[in-house]
Amino acid sequence: MKFFLDTADVDEIREWNATGLLDGVTTNPSLILKSGRDIKEVLAEICEIVDGDVSGEVAATDYDTMLKEGRALAQIASNICIKLPTTLDGVKACKTLTGEGHKTNMTLCFSATQALLVAKAGATYVSPFIGRLDDMGIDGMELIEEIRTIYDNYDFETEILAASIRTLNHVKDCAMAGADVATLPPSTIEKLVKHPLTDKGLEAFLADWAKTGQSI
Numbered sequence: 001m002k003f004f005l006d007t008a009d010v011d012e013i014r015e016w017n018a019t020g021l022l023d024g025v026t027t028n029p030s031l032i033l034k035s036g037r038d039i040k041e042v043l044a045e046i047c048e049i050v051d052g053d054v055s056g057e058v059a060a061t062d063y064d065t066m067l068k069e070g071r072a073l074a075q076i077a078s079n080i081c082i083k084l085p086t087t088l089d090g091v092k093a094c095k096t097l098t099g100e101g102h103k104t105n106m107t108l109c110f111s112a113t114q115a116l117l118v119a120k121a122g123a124t125y126v127s128p129f130i131g132r133l134d135d136m137g138i139d140g141m142e143l144i145e146e147i148r149t150i151y152d153n154y155d156f157e158t159e160i161l162a163a164s165i166r167t168l169n170h171v172k173d174c175a176m177a178g179a180d181v182a183t184l185p186p187s188t189i190e191k192l193v194k195h196p197l198t199d200k201g202l203e204a205f206l207a208d209w210a211k212t213g214q215s216i
Contacts, residue, residue: 001175004052004161004183008035010045012186017049024052026127026163026183028083028107029059040076047077053124055105057083058093066093074102081105081124086114091121098122105161112146119156125181130174131164140164141173148178168192 002023005016008031016022025046032039043056056076058069066089070082074097081103084090094104098121105125106118110133118126128147130140147160159180165171168191174182 001179002052002181003189004055004181005189006031006163006183006185008032008037008042008046009186010035010042010049013046014049016186016189021189022050022052023181024054024081024183025050026055026083026105026161028055028057040073043073043080044076047079050079052079053081053103053105054079055081055083055107055125057107058085061085061087061089063089063092066090067096070097070102070104071100083107083127086110086118086126091117094118094123095121098124107163110143112143112150115143115147115158115160116150119151119154119158123158125159125161127161127163127183129164130162130170131166133164134166141170141177144174144177144179152178 003021004024004026005013005022006026008027013025035042047054056073058066060066060069066084070093073082074080082097083105084094086106086109094106098104103124105127106123107127109115109126109128115126128143133140133143144162161181161183162174162179163183165182165184165188171182
């Protein structure tokens with residue numbers, strides 16, 4: 001499973017990219033606002049840091065303006081992925097932009113039928129929002145499983161990009177369900193490597209090593 005970082009903070013992106021574990025970046029209007037920077041400037045800088053796909057989201061809600069904004073975003077760098085809402089106009093724009101050779105990420109997906117339309121439109125990624133479904137008392141992981149089954153049934157090439165991930169179990173369950181990508185905030189991806197027994201075991205090993213008086 002690929003890991004994308006869900007942030008527009010270039011310092012965090014640079015730090016995680018240096019680990020070699022980062023496969024791409026997702027942004028949205030809220031993250032751009034949090035960065036306090038111009039969207040084109042920050043996306044251009046992110047694209048210079050990261051080799052993988054970088055999602056930049058349109059702000060329009062109608063087809064024609066989505067095309068205009070999507071094409072403008074695509075001019076920023078070759079690894080820009082145009083992020084569009086999963087609405088009828090968004091799906092139409094996805095079909096057009098994909099036909100022009102652009103990568104697309106269909107966001108705010110909350111149902112398997114939405115994901116089916118997205119795949120038929122040729123989207124590069126579909127972004128089902130797990131955490132927001134969980135907030136409504138609906139098991140978001142079931143959506144990942146449903147989309148995986150549908151995509152496998154028809155050999156759709158659209159990748160499942162699990163979004164709105166809140167917990168480590170979300171990451172594990174997405175990997176088990178066959179999600180292609182998980183986009184994670186820095187705070188979550190950092191927790192993936194941590195376990196109290198790892199820390200405890202390392203502490204014991206280091207204490208014993210110190211008693212040997214050796215060096216390597």
